[in-house]
Amino acid sequence: xxxxxxxxxxAVLQEMMGPLLWLLIALAVAGLAGLAxxxxxxxxxxxHRLVWAEAVGLLGGVASLMLMAKVTFTDxxxxxxxxxxxxxxxxxxxxxxxxxxxxMGCIKHRCGCCGG
Amino acid sequence: xxxxxxxxxxxxxxxxxxxxxxSPYDFVNVVPxxxxxxxxxxxxxxxxxxxxxxxxxxxVDKATLRHVRFPNVFAVGDIAGVPxxxxxxxxxxxxxxALDHLVADIAGGKSVSVYDGYTSCPLITQYxxxxxxxxxxxxxxxxxxxxxxALLEELWITWVVKTIALKPTHIAMLRGRA
Numbered sequence: 001x002x003x004x005x006x007x008x009x010x011a012v013l014q015e016m017m018g019p020l021l022w023l024l025i026a027l028a029v030a031g032l033a034g035l036a037x038x039x040x041x042x043x044x045x046x047x048h049r050l051v052w053a054e055a056v057g058l059l060g061g062v063a064s065l066m067l068m069a070k071v072t073f074t075d076x077x078x079x080x081x082x083x084x085x086x087x088x089x090x091x092x093x094x095x096x097x098x099x100x101x102x103x104m105g106c107i108k109h110r111c112g113c114c115g116g
Numbered sequence: 117x118x119x120x121x122x123x124x125x126x127x128x129x130x131x132x133x134x135x136x137x138x139s140p141y142d143f144v145n146v147v148p149x150x151x152x153x154x155x156x157x158x159x160x161x162x163x164x165x166x167x168x169x170x171x172x173x174x175x176v177d178k179a180t181l182r183h184v185r186f187p188n189v190f191a192v193g194d195i196a197g198v199p200x201x202x203x204x205x206x207x208x209x210x211x212x213x214a215l216d217h218l219v220a221d222i223a224g225g226k227s228v229s230v231y232d233g234y235t236s237c238p239l240i241t242q243y244x245x246x247x248x249x250x251x252x253x254x255x256x257x258x259x260x261x262x263x264x265x266a267l268l269e270e271l272w273i274t275w276v277v278k279t280i281a282l283k284p285t286h287i288a289m290l291r292g293r294a
Contacts, residue, residue, distance in 0.1 A: 007293075008288070008293070008294045011288040011291070011293035011294045012281065012284050012285045012288050012294055013284075014288075015284035015285070015287050015288045015291075016280065016281065016284040071280060072275070072276055072279050072280055073243060073244040073275070074244075074272065075244045075272055076272050077244075077245050077269070077270055077271050077272045078266070078269050078270075078271045078272075078273075080264050080265055080271060080273050081271055081272040081273050084272070084273050084276070
């Protein structure tokens with residue numbers, strides 16, 4: 001592409017995914033905000049919970065690849081294909097890890113993310 | 117010119133200066149005759165000589181996309197009578213060049229922007245694989261992602277781009293957002 005303009009990228013993604021794009025962005029923002037709140041409240045990283053969150057995150061990575069396989073036939077042909085598969089897995093895994101960590105933090109405090 | 121196809125016998129018939137000629141085929145890809153819309157064909161804009169005169173494509177300089185006879189006219193996309201580039205990728209590359217020249221004209225300056233004939237053809241080679249083929253007027257390969265997407269390599273990522281990203285890209289272009 002001539003210039004990789006972020007707004008062009010956004011326009012194409014919006015055309016591709018429709019409202020789902022905003023849902024995913026909202027989920028990502030909510031996850032990060034929730035993480036910030038949980039960390040601020042606990043003032044430490046709960047390593048036990050993090051390990052569980054990472055385990056759930058791995059499932060998230062697998063789910064991302066399954067979703068991709070559902071959207072289009074998936075079979076790596078060259079190095080860059082493996083890179084893309086890795087990025088898809090990594091993004092799914094990281095996203096779900098954050099969401100799981102936040103969710104478990106909220107459950108521990110039995111209060112949802114925004115309560116005391 | 118192709119005049120008939122006998123699917124049963126797998127034979128294509130062409131009209132030639134020496135009369136009808138038959139040619140057997142295993143696979144045939146027929147490109148229908150293409151020409152400019154009537155409004156352009158009936159205007160003073162098309163080429164007046166050469167291979168595009170009968171098809172009516174607009175006579176523009178292939179580097180600046182500026183009309184050869186009407187300097188305040190530019191043509192981009194399918195209508196432009198240039199040797200390559202009836203693709204969305206070409207339009208994407210042509211528009212900034214034509215725009216730069218227009219803006220420079222209005223500002224009383226001169227633009228040095230040049231369209232090199234860039235075009236892109238993602239070719240599906242099998243289910244799940246495609247090649248991204250990008251080239252210019254001189255048929256030189258012009259990779260957009262050198263070292264990442266090899267142009268003549270059959271890749272899944274190119275299949276992904278072709279099957280799920282290109283149509284949304286074209287629609288976003290039509291909306292003026294890409």
